[in-house]
Amino acid sequence: xxxxxxxxxxxxxxxxxxxxxxxxxxxxxxxxxxxxxxxxxxxxxxxxxxxxxxxxxxxxxxxxxxxxxxxxxxxxxxxxxxxxxxxxxxxxxxxxxxxxxxxxxxxxxxxxxxxxxxxxxxxxxxxxxxxxxxxxxxxxxxxxxxxxxxxxxxxxxxxxxxxxxxxxxxxxxxxxxxxxxxxxxxxxxxxxxxxxxxxxxxxxxxxxxxxxxxxxxxxxxxxxxxxxxxxxxxxxxxxxxxxxxxxxxxxxxxxxxxxxxxxxxxxxxxxxxxxxxxxxxxxxxxxxxxxxxxxxxxxxxxxxxxxxxxxxxxxxxxxxx
Amino acid sequence: xxxxxxxxxxxxxxxxxxxxxxxxxxxxxxxxxxxxxxxxxxxxxxxxxxxxxxxxxxxxxxxxxxxxxxxxxxxxxxxxxxxxxxxxxxxxxxxxxxxxxxxxxxxxxxxxxxxxxxxxxxxxxxxxxxxxxxxxxxxxxxxxxxxxxxxxxxxxxxxxxxxxxxxxxxxxxxxxxxxxxxxxxxxxxxxxxxxxxxxxxxxxxxxxxxxxxxxxxxxxxxxxxxxxxxxxxxxxxxxxxxxxxxxxxxxxxxxxxxxxxxxxxxxxxxxxxxxxxxxxxxxxxxxxxxxx
Numbered sequence: 001x002x003x004x005x006x007x008x009x010x011x012x013x014x015x016x017x018x019x020x021x022x023x024x025x026x027x028x029x030x031x032x033x034x035x036x037x038x039x040x041x042x043x044x045x046x047x048x049x050x051x052x053x054x055x056x057x058x059x060x061x062x063x064x065x066x067x068x069x070x071x072x073x074x075x076x077x078x079x080x081x082x083x084x085x086x087x088x089x090x091x092x093x094x095x096x097x098x099x100x101x102x103x104x105x106x107x108x109x110x111x112x113x114x115x116x117x118x119x120x121x122x123x124x125x126x127x128x129x130x131x132x133x134x135x136x137x138x139x140x141x142x143x144x145x146x147x148x149x150x151x152x153x154x155x156x157x158x159x160x161x162x163x164x165x166x167x168x169x170x171x172x173x174x175x176x177x178x179x180x181x182x183x184x185x186x187x188x189x190x191x192x193x194x195x196x197x198x199x200x201x202x203x204x205x206x207x208x209x210x211x212x213x214x215x216x217x218x219x220x221x222x223x224x225x226x227x228x229x230x231x232x233x234x235x236x237x238x239x240x241x242x243x244x245x246x247x248x249x250x251x252x253x254x255x256x257x258x259x260x261x262x263x264x265x266x267x268x269x270x271x272x273x274x275x276x277x278x279x280x281x282x283x284x285x286x287x288x289x290x291x292x293x294x295x296x297x298x299x300x301x302x303x304x305x306x307x308x309x310x311x312x313x314x315x316x317x318x319x320x321x
Numbered sequence: 322x323x324x325x326x327x328x329x330x331x332x333x334x335x336x337x338x339x340x341x342x343x344x345x346x347x348x349x350x351x352x353x354x355x356x357x358x359x360x361x362x363x364x365x366x367x368x369x370x371x372x373x374x375x376x377x378x379x380x381x382x383x384x385x386x387x388x389x390x391x392x393x394x395x396x397x398x399x400x401x402x403x404x405x406x407x408x409x410x411x412x413x414x415x416x417x418x419x420x421x422x423x424x425x426x427x428x429x430x431x432x433x434x435x436x437x438x439x440x441x442x443x444x445x446x447x448x449x450x451x452x453x454x455x456x457x458x459x460x461x462x463x464x465x466x467x468x469x470x471x472x473x474x475x476x477x478x479x480x481x482x483x484x485x486x487x488x489x490x491x492x493x494x495x496x497x498x499x500x501x502x503x504x505x506x507x508x509x510x511x512x513x514x515x516x517x518x519x520x521x522x523x524x525x526x527x528x529x530x531x532x533x534x535x536x537x538x539x540x541x542x543x544x545x546x547x548x549x550x551x552x553x554x555x556x557x558x559x560x561x562x563x564x565x566x567x568x569x570x571x572x573x574x575x576x577x578x579x580x581x582x583x584x585x586x587x588x589x590x591x592x593x594x595x596x597x598x599x600x601x602x603x604x605x606x607x608x609x610x611x612x613x
Contacts, residue, residue: 091596136502194436266408
């Protein structure tokens with residue numbers, strides 16, 4: 001497809017399609033799509049159920065370059081079945097992650113070592129509610145395949161998660177997102193395991209009122225996750241801003257990039273568990289209670305204040321590791 | 322006569338491990354916090370004379386600190402306690418050779434991860450991810466990790482507590498086991514596809530069906546264990562198989578990616594392999610350029 005790369009840079013990340021995000025975050029005209037719409041590999045399961053299908057099954061995967069780095073990109077399309085993962089788009093996602101690792105290994109084999117300025121990168125642009133229920137079992141299994149691969153990427157290939165599209169990173173995609181080395185979000189970013197409607201349905205409206213938009217944003221939204229240290233960069237809403245943030249990360253040594261990991265070691269288990277214990281002990285009822293504990297005094301203003309101001313006044317959870 | 326092991330984790334432990342050998346909250350020299358995550362039942366036991374770690378959940382114990390953690394639901398404390406148990410296991414065997422690492426046996430009876438507000442504020446996400454990564458760390462160290470579905474293995478609960486094991490075993494539905502993302506009735510509501518139609522389609526397509534036998538076809542389960550009395554012998558046999566494969570350098574015949582291949586062989590997930598093959602062809606073509 002013809003996409004004007006320059007135009008993409010100023011385009012809203014939130015409004016961009018999966019393919020636009022994929023093309024725009026790598027260097028100009030470098031993106032090569034795997035199993036694109038022309039291959040017409042659609043979901044056989046949606047077809048059997050009489051549902052609409054897409055020729056790319058709602059995901060854009062491929063490889064582009066950022067400077068000398070091969071960048072493996074997985075970009076989810078929330079407008080198609082909520083970006084949810086099934087057998088075909090799930091295989092595209094998990095296997096593209098695997099290719100980032102394979103490329104690292106090939107590079108190591110060829111050069112003996114993988115230089116910092118050339119190491120492969122894996123980027124996922126999240127826009128998904130998790131498992132596609134029409135093919136739920138295959139969707140569940142692909143999540144485990146992704147998680148094992150992310151675990152394999154550790155300390156080799158930087159894995160960068162982007163959130164800031166229409167759906168967010170929900171369901172099992174929530175933890176696929178937070179398994180990243182670095183998480184980048186705009187103010188539309190959302191990360192969670194159980195969506196608001198499901199909590200209300202399963203537990204009750206007294207637990208979570210899914211019609212309360214403000215509650216959703218302050219619980220799952222990027223600002224709360226930034227305060228907790230789950231989101232590492234909170235940025236303005238354009239594809240170019242996401243790209244610039246990524247460019248500033250990729251040349252750093254792996255040991256530095258992995259410093260913002262949220263999971264993956266016994267030390268991080270203890271650090272995360274401390275927050276759980278704190279929340280239980282202080283009987284946290286709302287994100288604002290936790291924001292206060294970390295030193296924020298203006299908690300009622302936080303959700304609405306301009307992003308620049310938020311970033312200049314916010315107090316974040318101190319990381320020990 | 323056993324009809325089901327749902328909610329009967331203690332009985333399952335008795336049946337599988339050497340008589341009265343289970344020591345809760347002890348792994349090697351580590352004493353795990355007994356107050357933390359009451360639904361989690363972890364510790365060490367003997368299996369055919371060999372020490373191993375038991376990672377079970379007891380659905381009859383709720384967590385008093387988290388209102389949505391009851392009846393087998395795994396919350397944040399539970400995920401982190403499982404992770405602690407794994408790291409304690411790795412630590413206990415750190416000086417043993419790779420082929421002598423103690424097995425880790427997961428007994429699975431969970432309807433899912435905790436769908437609560439506090440879990441979203443603090444991050445159930447990170448809890449489940451931590452547990453999954455810990456299992457991979459244990460596999461890398463050489464510990465055979467075996468998942469045994471004794472009751473429910475549902476959605477996110479199964480994802481963290483079982484799906485990444487070297488091998489997954491399950492009791493059939495005759496013993497009340499439930500393996501799915503959600504019941505077909507709920508899928509009908511959400512997808513707006515009539516239940517009768519879904520039930521008809523299930524006969525030829527296991528991809529959204531509920532049941533261990535369908536997960537078997539998809540490669541989500543390695544082996545069905547016919548009856549509870551056979552669990553012990555099957556687990557002992559499977560531990561040996563895992564060790565033998567690793568010893569022969571065939572570790573790639575274990576775990577979740579291998580089960581993807583099994584899913585294609587058994588006819589449940591053919592399209593997945595087709596997609597992977599096609600992507601790989603395209604990748605091979607541009608690889609030289611990527612390595613330049």
